[in-house]
Amino acid sequence: MRKDVAFACPAVRGKPAPGLQAVGNGSRKLSVRTFTRRPGSPLLRHNVDWNHFPEKVAIQLNDTYPSMAVAELMRILLDDAHLGWDQAFELTKRTLAYTNHTLLPEALEKGQSPGLKTFSRAISKSSTKSTGVSSTKFVFVSRVTTDACSA
Amino acid sequence: MSLVEEGGERKIRMANLAILGSHSTNGAAAIHSKLLRTITVKDLAEMSPSALAPRPMG
Numbered sequence: 001m002r003k004d005v006a007f008a009c010p011a012v013r014g015k016p017a018p019g020l021q022a023v024g025n026g027s028r029k030l031s032v033r034t035f036t037r038r039p040g041s042p043l044l045r046h047n048v049d050w051n052h053f054p055e056k057v058a059i060q061l062n063d064t065y066p067s068m069a070v071a072e073l074m075r076i077l078l079d080d081a082h083l084g085w086d087q088a089f090e091l092t093k094r095t096l097a098y099t100n101h102t103l104l105p106e107a108l109e110k111g112q113s114p115g116l117k118t119f120s121r122a123i124s125k126s127s128t129k130s131t132g133v134s135s136t137k138f139v140f141v142s143r144v145t146t147d148a149c150s151a
Numbered sequence: 152m153s154l155v156e157e158g159g160e161r162k163i164r165m166a167n168l169a170i171l172g173s174h175s176t177n178g179a180a181a182i183h184s185k186l187l188r189t190i191t192v193k194d195l196a197e198m199s200p201s202a203l204a205p206r207p208m209g
Contacts, residue, residue: 061173064165070172096173100166103183103191110162 054094064109152194
């Protein structure tokens with residue numbers, strides 16, 4: 001089965017950072033910028049049942065810069081594909097994998113503006129729709145934490 | 152363990168987000184993965200051991 005494998009990495013003018021290569025049969029290079037900002041992103045053009053998305057696409061988050069892909073894929077699955085929260089979170093987890101490059105806690109990246117504003121908007125939009133609770137910026141985050149704790 | 156760093160301006164801990172939102176986390180080398188698992192994100196590793204389990208590189 002053909003499976004697209006992509007490294008999500010910091011974008012330099014829309015291209016993946018130097019030294020990073022996409023691998024796999026029929027693979028495509030993809031920057032996190034492409035993934036998160038373009039609705040017609042190549043990885044999202046599969047006309048497949050979303051339940052099979054993780055079998056068609058694998059995204060490797062290379063360091064924390066593309067972590068936003070977690071929120072963005074959740075937003076796509078919730079708002080565009082109209083899936084339920086649990087199903088969307090399961091599909092997101094199965095699609096994404098992460099490579100850590102930083103051991104020092106004080107050096108770990110903290111999301112903040114302007115990225116955080118976009119992030120928060122996605123969170124608010126998704127969480128309000130899926131849970132029906134009032135829109136607070138970090139409902140998504142607390143929900144993810146709760147889910148993970150109960151898993 | 153929280154995804155949100157409190158105190159002053161709230162910030163998202165991007166590494167925690169990536170770990171919780173993915174099925175697998177690895178370091179850049181075996182020893183890196185081990186230190187990550189035992190020190191840096193010890194709480195998350197204890198919560199979901201399979202996501203940070205040792206695995207062969209390459």
